Amino acid sequence: MNLFFASFIPGLQNVIADVLRERLSDVNIHKLLDGAVIFETETGYDKLNFFCFNNIFACIDIMEHSEGQASGGRGALEKHIRAVCNSAVNLFQIANNSKDICSFRIVVSDENTPVSVDNKLRMQAELFISRHSGLKVNRSLPDTEFWFLYRKEDGAKTSKHNTSQNFSVFMKRLTLRPSWEKTLHKGELPPPLAWTLCRLAKLVHSDTVLDPFCGYGSVPDAAMKHFHITKFIACDNNAKAASFTASRFKKRKTGDFLLHTCDFNVLPSLIAEKSIDVIITDPPWGNFKKHKDNSFPEKMFDVFGKLLKNGGACSEVSRARAVVLYANDENFLKAVPADFEVNDNIPILLSGKKAVILVLKKK
Numbered sequence: 001m002n003l004f005f006a007s008f009i010p011g012l013q014n015v016i017a018d019v020l021r022e023r024l025s026d027v028n029i030h031k032l033l034d035g036a037v038i039f040e041t042e043t044g045y046d047k048l049n050f051f052c053f054n055n056i057f058a059c060i061d062i063m064e065h066s067e068g069q070a071s072g073g074r075g076a077l078e079k080h081i082r083a084v085c086n087s088a089v090n091l092f093q094i095a096n097n098s099k100d101i102c103s104f105r106i107v108v109s110d111e112n113t114p115v116s117v118d119n120k121l122r123m124q125a126e127l128f129i130s131r132h133s134g135l136k137v138n139r140s141l142p143d144t145e146f147w148f149l150y151r152k153e154d155g156a157k158t159s160k161h162n163t164s165q166n167f168s169v170f171m172k173r174l175t176l177r178p179s180w181e182k183t184l185h186k187g188e189l190p191p192p193l194a195w196t197l198c199r200l201a202k203l204v205h206s207d208t209v210l211d212p213f214c215g216y217g218s219v220p221d222a223a224m225k226h227f228h229i230t231k232f233i234a235c236d237n238n239a240k241a242a243s244f245t246a247s248r249f250k251k252r253k254t255g256d257f258l259l260h261t262c263d264f265n266v267l268p269s270l271i272a273e274k275s276i277d278v279i280i281t282d283p284p285w286g287n288f289k290k291h292k293d294n295s296f297p298e299k300m301f302d303v304f305g306k307l308l309k310n311g312g313a314c315s316e317v318s319r320a321r322a323v324v325l326y327a328n329d330e331n332f333l334k335a336v337p338a339d340f341e342v343n344d345n346i347p348i349l350l351s352g353k354k355a356v357i358l359v360l361k362k363k
Helices: 013-023 072-085 091-095 119-133 191-200 218-226 239-248 264-269 296-307 330-334
Strands: 002-007 028-033 036-041 055-065 103-110 144-158 162-173 209-211 232-235 257-260 278-281 321-327 340-350 353-362
Touching: 013 028, 013 036, 013 191, 055 072, 055 091, 055 144, 072 103, 072 119, 072 144, 072 162, 091 119, 103 119, 119 144, 191 218, 191 321, 191 340, 191 353, 209 218, 218 232, 218 278, 239 257, 264 296, 296 340, 321 340, 330 353
Parallel strands: 103 144, 209 232, 209 278, 232 257, 278 321
Antiparallel strands: 002 036, 002 055, 028 036, 028 144, 055 162, 144 162, 321 353, 340 353
16 A cells, blocks of 8 residues: 655645545545645555645655654654664665656655754765665755655544644655746646636536636636636736736637636626636735725626526536635625525635635526
8 A cells, every 4th residue: 555645735625535535446544634634545656646736745654743742843853763764664665766766855844844953863864765765865956855744733634533643754755846836927826726626616528617817827727637628718907927828728729718818897798698607716815916996806796697607406516606716804705795605615825825715606
């Protein structure tokens, strides 16, 4: 069995658990945490094919720690490093590297914050990993990373029970890419979050989908690439972002993707009334661009009401639905009109900002 540690946007625990159980019939969720999950499956990494995670690691060793450990996370991490260097952990995971992996570095993290440990101990761990993996140490630009991560969780959900727990995990990073913060445009949605919004919308191939605040095109990219949507309409009033999005989809078939560079208020004059099945969007809400118009949510929902098809009979997938990412504040929630039903309200933490995903169905 393969044991994995995967990180995701905090707040999406229930969504992640549903995805794992849906995609992996044999999955055993060991720990379901705020922003991370440890799960076991026979499926290898090369066949996982998940798009909801920020990073995936192979778990090599997990150590539980007592609640009252005086030295805190750093002490727990140093204890774990010593134990790894002096015990027979899963050496196969350390040694099992592709021919493209030639170097590594060690990352030591306490509650997702990098920490320093005794230098002699770090060098001992580097020597241990190098000896069993055949890899060279490269602290600047490595091909892969081995992590010692400490987590303290209150009421973390496990496969057996809910309990307060402190633990550290020794693991190898499998996703080899820069952080999203370094590769995305300012305000661009991380691909895992765009994928999650599309999944929450329960997209089907025949849907006509609209993103009236498409920015750099994360949502249409996820919808068309992973959910096989063939009729997507996008809009943004930022010419730079719209230009980038247009170039992103220039190879699509005519009619698959339509982009309007305009304000969202103009859309009812450009799109046929009651012609949209699903709206998925991340409007400006203060994370990167703040709206000064206090009536913006009401205006947005008014446009939604004009363009979305009428709600059909009660069913798991309504004919008219919307998924909106916005600031988690009472004014936004109060702006949801009476002709929309809130099916789900998911608070998340995005780039340090409190946000909410609203899953709506038009009545």
